[in-house]
Amino acid sequence: MKESSYRPESGRLKWVYGIAIVLFAIAASRLFYLAIVEKDFLKNQGEMRAVRTDSIPATRGMILDRRGEPLAVSTPTWTIIANPKALWALDPTKDETTPEAEITRLAQVMGVGRAWLQERFETNRSRSFMYLRRQIPPHEAEQIMAAKVVGVTKTKEYKRFYPAGEVAAHVVGFTNIDDQGQEGFELAYEPRLKGQPGELTYLKDLKGNVIRTFGNEKPEQPGTNINLSIDMRLQYLAYRELKAAVTEHRATSASAVILDVHTGEVLAMVNQPSYNPNDRSTIEYEQLRNRAVIDLFEPGSTMKPFTISAALASGQYNTESVIDTSPGYLRFGRRTIRDSGNYGEINLETVLVKSSNVATSKIALSLPQDSVWNLYYELGFGRTTPVSFPGEVGGVLPIHPKWHPAEIATLSYGYGLSATTLQLAQAYAVLANYGYKVPVTLLKQDVAGDGEQVIPRNVAKNVVEMMEAVVKSGSGKAAQIPGYRVAGKTGTVHKVGANGYEYDQYIALFAGIAPASDPRLAMVVMVNDPKGREYYGGEVAAPVFSRVMEGALTTLNVPPDLPEGLREVRLDKKVPYRVVQGR
Structure with missing residues (x-):
């Protein structure tokens, strides 16, 4: 019988071939699917894991004074960052190093404790980003990068530097470590200063190291420079004299402001105490206050020229009007207003020279009820100034449906x-500008902003002339400046405590204008709580005004206006007045 040609081995082989062909077909189909259909998806996924787009920090705009002197500049620094996830992904069986060895090398080059650094990497084990050191000099960054620790890279940042230090700190402010404005103009003009960051795309390996960059996809746009109205020559001068006065009189704090009366520009704004924005390790919260726009006080007798202005503007009074102050006091029920003596019948100029509370009260009571209040409001009291400084307060100007005579x-x-x-400096600038009020600004102005006449021109001129007598023969003698005519008014105010006025705590004030014949500058000096034997405005604040204003007029080349025969002036520091409210 003939044997069959069929062999079991050949059947099994066909099955193997068939399965192989099917598997190959499946694999080919999958490859086709991945290479053609899913090409874009897979490419994107790969790029997501290997290609990164980082932000390129933009250089922050500079803050400059009116003459171009830098007050805030940005310097390039390097920040060291780490990828803890990449470090812990090291495999001792495949890689030439271990996470522990890398941490040891990094701790050595950084000069930090290994245990501390190990703990940081442990805490951030699952993260791909961690700061190691921020804003360090280039040479320190190069030393760390030379160690070539796995997952450790550097990125460029900018650090703010303030050349004027504490002298302009309250105006300029400062930024935080992320270069974001926190105080002063750094905060107020953050959108203009910060600029627009760019974008950089690069390729990295599995360990997080940058292999190559693709170039700037979007270039950064530097921030805008800002010119302040501040003149650092005057700022330094005012700061030095104010600090000396605070030290001499053991005062708690102080502030001073100088305005250009024609443009409304703030040429100097200083405070005590201050702080160094370049070293914030010892800064206390109270030092951050820009007291010139935040701290409130009762302005006292420095407001009397405005009451006289309201009287003259009303038409009920003229420069020759006489007020009878006898018997030297004025009673409103249980409330008594007093002068230092019985001045009898005095004219308006003498009202200011003697700083008569009785005469000023009688004048205000004789006017329409809201006359004084309306002028105060028009001058800017009770509302913030146009500078819109961060944290600025508007003060308090009370209004009543029906005024009690004592309140008026x-x-x-x-x-x-x-x-x-x-606010007080703004009001005196209006008097100095012959009643014309221009917006106050901390930005350099090419031309003055639109203003308004709030006091009749002839009235303001007459009041300035009356205030000259205060400096010539009244409580403001210490404000005299050789070669210049000065107009001003002193004020000494009891501080308000928890239980009313504190009769052993004072605020010393002087507000003045120079040169009085053609006013250019207005200045206010406020010294809070002087603790020495001298505490009157004429003793404490007026001498500061004299020294600073003399330097300012000389620096700005303002010609002297005092007649030759009157150049020898008395600069008496002691003032023999003992009535606090009047002086």
Whole structure:
């Protein structure tokens, strides 16, 4: 019988071939699917794991004074970052190093404890980003990068530097470590200063190291430079004299403001205490206050020129009007307003020279009820100034449906309202500008902003002339400046405590204008709580005004206006007045 040609081995082989062909077909189909259909998806996924787009920090705009002197500049620094996830992914069986060895090398080059660094990497084990050191000099960054620790890279950042230090700190402010404005102009003008960051795309390996960059996809745009109205020559001068006065009189704090009366520009704004924005390790919260726009006080007798202005503007009074102050006091029920003596019948100029509370009260009470209040408001009291400084307060200018006579009287000589140093300087600048009010600004102005006439020109001129007598023969003698005519007014105010006025704590004030014949500058000096034997405005604040204003007029080349025969002036520091409210 003939044997069959069929062999079991050949059947099994066909099955193997068949399965192989099917598997190959499946694999080919999958490859086709991945290479053609899923090409874009897989490419994107790969790029997501290997290609990164980082932000390129933009250089922050500089803050400059009016003459171009830098007050805030950005310097390039390097920040060291790590990828803990990449470090812990090291495999001792495949890689030439271990996570522990890398941490040891990194701790050595950074000069830190290994245990501390190990703990940081342990805590951030699952993260791909961690700061190691921020904003360090280039040479330190190069030393760390030379160690070539796995997952450790550097990135460029900018650090803010303030050349003027504490002298301009309250105006300029500062940024945080992320270069974001926190105080002062750094905060107020953050959108303009910060610029627009760029974008950089690069390729990295599995360990997080940058292999190559693809170039700038989007270049950064530097921030805009800002020119302040501040003149650092005057700023340094005012800061030095104010600091010396605070030290001499053991005062708690102080502030001073100088304004250009024609443009409304703030040429100097200084405070005590201050701080160094370049070293914030010892800064206390109270030092950050820009007291010139934040701290409130009752302006006291420095408001009397405005009450006189309201009287003259009303038409009920003229420069020759006489007020009878006898018997030297004025009673409102249980409330008594007093002068230092019985001055009898005095004219308006003498009202300011003697700083008569009685006369000022009688004048205010004789006017329409809201006359004084309306002028105060028009001058800017009770509302913030146009500078819009961060944290600025508007003060308090009370209004009543029906005024009690005592309320009108006390308001007329500066009690019952509160103001800032800048607000008071703004009001005196209006007098100096012959009643024309221009917007106050901390930005350099090419031309003055639109203003308004809030005091009749002839009235303002007459009041400035009356204030000259205060400096010539009244409580403001210490404000005299050789070669210049000066107009001003002193003020000494009891501080308000928890239980009312504190009769052993004072605020010393002087507000003045120079040169009086053609005013250019207005300045206010406020010294809070002087603790020495001298505490009157004429003793404490007026001498500061004299020294600073003399330097400012000389620096700005303002010609002297005092007649030759009157150049020898008395600069008496002691003033023999003992009535606090009047002086």
